[in-house]
Amino acid sequence: MLITRVLCSRTPNADGFWKRRRVFKLTAHYYGRKRNCYSIAIRYLHRALVYVRKSRKLKKRDAVELWQQRISAGCRELGSSYEALVRGMARCQIALDRKTLANLAIWEPRTFKSLTHIAAAKLQREPIKGLNDFSPPPAGVITRGML
Amino acid sequence: MSNKHLFLPSGFIRTPLQNGLGRYIPQLQRITLKFCKNHGGSRGVRDFIETDLMEFAKTNPGTVVYLKPRRHRYPCMVAEYLNGEREYLSCHEFSRAEIQKWLSYMCTRSGIPVMRFRKYNHTDYPSIQGVWNPFTHQAPEINVAQFPHEILSKPVDNGPTATDQLIEIFKKTQIKDPVKPEH
């Protein structure tokens, strides 16, 4: 975008009040001189705005970790494990993602239990080394050979 | 205490009066277009009025459109919504297309002020099968079980411990010995 001549012309002696006000609005919750003195506040504001940009990715990564922890806690209570559930469901073409699984583990426990049992039954049929050698196979699961 | 909420409010998604549940009611009540008849800054607004205003009014019968020619004033549009909110947008040196775009933005909004959404869904019935609590997956047998119990007292079988593995390895070596001929 070309900068037209107009924009580069001399500007009237603008009031710095508005420039500083914009910065102080964003640093109103800082501590001490970082809140009130412009030359100090602007440095910390730049750091904060960089953190805002970088944390957008991190937030998504943290959310996935949190879901993973909740799913593995739910699975372990039911005698299975996170890897067993995820691998088993993948082999049964059940495409639920970790957000949904974590939601089900908390809010719909019976659905989550049936999912863990399906995955365990699938792994019992096609075992993966080191995954479910120790948990007793879930009873009451009838697959009619469809798994 | 953070003052951030003073500048950018945050909240959860909601709609006025359960909109969309019974029927969808367009929330934009009135829109006022203020412009100047001669000033160059209102040229876009004037073009819009000459060409597309009638068609806009026909497609949005539920919105009253007011035109306010004011000499030597910057053009702007003020939208008033059913929940009483007013939205101001300066249209200085806007092109006709921009006016159309921002008008459609005003029409499809619900009047709730712009905010940072903390969650991207809202449900009033989060759980149907009952929220998980420590008792949900517990078997009732635990109430009447006499401990030590043959199933419940068994530790969770986490696989063979190190000593078991060593014993197994030793047993494997044991079997091979008798086959070797005595020297």
Place this chain on the structure above:
Amino acid sequence: MLRSAASNNFEGTKLNASQPTSVKPQQEVLENQQESEIAITKETIEKVNSQIELNSHGRLFAVIHLAGKQRRVTDGDLIMIEGAHPADVGDVIRAEKVLLLGSRDFTLIGRPLLRPDLVRVEVTVVEKSLTHTKTVFRNRRRKNTRSINFCRSHFSIMRINCVRLEGLVDQRPEIEGVDGRVF
């Protein structure tokens, strides 16, 4: 994929314990297990179908895949779709990618999706607006080089009108996936 009505582990183990412990020819063991399994399957499907016919299954929730994300929805929920979505305000869409449908007593799990004629999820677009202004700020340290971009992206808020079971579980229509399509 249906599970037997027995909901937790311990009743199951009793079932196993009652089976004959002495090893019989493989074919026979499979045989009587087949009988009891078929009976349980028939009984379970019968129960679910009766609940569907009597519409006595209570509130339903579904996991749908919409605009790139999986969402757990039930009747009357609000969901937010990020990015420009073709449907306009007031339009009714049918969410076809249903991965899972659950109620208090049963869960239908799609592999990966449930049959479209089995489940009907209707969604109404209630609001289309722009998010708050997000800043993308880059700062190259000690080089006095900074850049800032402001962005307000589109989003739509949608109301889930109904999550409904339309067909019986085991009865497949002769031709599938034809409803509502004009040939």
Place this chain on the structure above:
Amino acid sequence: MAALWKTCHQCLRYGLSHKSFYPSVSAINVISKRNFKPRWVAPTLREIKRRKDVEDDRNGGPKIFHRSTFLEWNYDAEIFAFSNRLGEKFNEATLRTALTHKSYVERETARLSDIGVDSYLQIQNNEELAVAGGALISKFTNGYLRAVFTRVPEELIMAMHDFLTSTSNLEIVGKHIGLGDLMLCSDFPCESETYVKSLKAVVAALAESSGEERARIFVQDLVVTQLYGLDINELWNPADPVGNLTDILKREGKAEPEFRLIKHSGQNSVLAVYYVGVYSDKNFIAEGAGESLEIAKEMAAREALKQLFHTEDSMKALPFGRQLKNIQSKIVQLENQPNLPLSKWISEKVTSAVH
């Protein structure tokens, strides 16, 4: 939007070297301009605000003006937009009478008589329409509630009906369909009674102009949807749930309800929880939890009643909008047939009433 303009300005002040000056609003290409405010702007705004605060303190809060006092106000266009926005067809005259209140007519006649013109004004007020509308609203809500909550005793239906037709609820609905600016009344800001009266009058006007069927759908879509998201068991609870449960089971010929402790934890701690189950001749009905045995027992009885009435937490979702098409006839039929009161409630009699 103003925020966008101000923060755009920020980027220009940094004297960026290579990055584009213009903020790329990916949605809409908004080109920012340099707007430098000269030195006198800030002090002037500060002074204006100070004077405004002084005036606001003097007459207790900012002065608000009725929308009709603004320059750009056209009552006919507003009426036209009002009916189109709701998607209903009103005939002009009835809608206008529905929106004019007695107080407005009196004020106008008083004003005219002061000027000396004592001709009788032809505007009718909306008294009769409001009364008729009120009856219509309660009839339609009753019909809906009895058709949807078939197994619920009449007391709970009355509680829900009273909540839906309460002044606070109708006022919220009236305000959110834009009656605030359209009502011709003398009191400003209008009290809730005026909102309620004009909403009832609008419903009656709709019944008159496009038939009772449309008015019923209008009430179902706007007034009854306020029930969504509300736990109806909070509106009304049986005073003595254990007694009611025993009566019902006796009437149905089943055994007395028997309460058994299923689970408990944290017995002698502040966060004690007891799970008590209700059994009737050895089959399990429901379970409830509470901080003490008595509370848990009462909650269990309450939960059992909820299951009998099909109002437990996982109850069927309330049908609204298009889902109501196939039960409209049932709604009309059940409008004046009350459900069974709690004292005579038996599940067989209830299910038979449904089919």
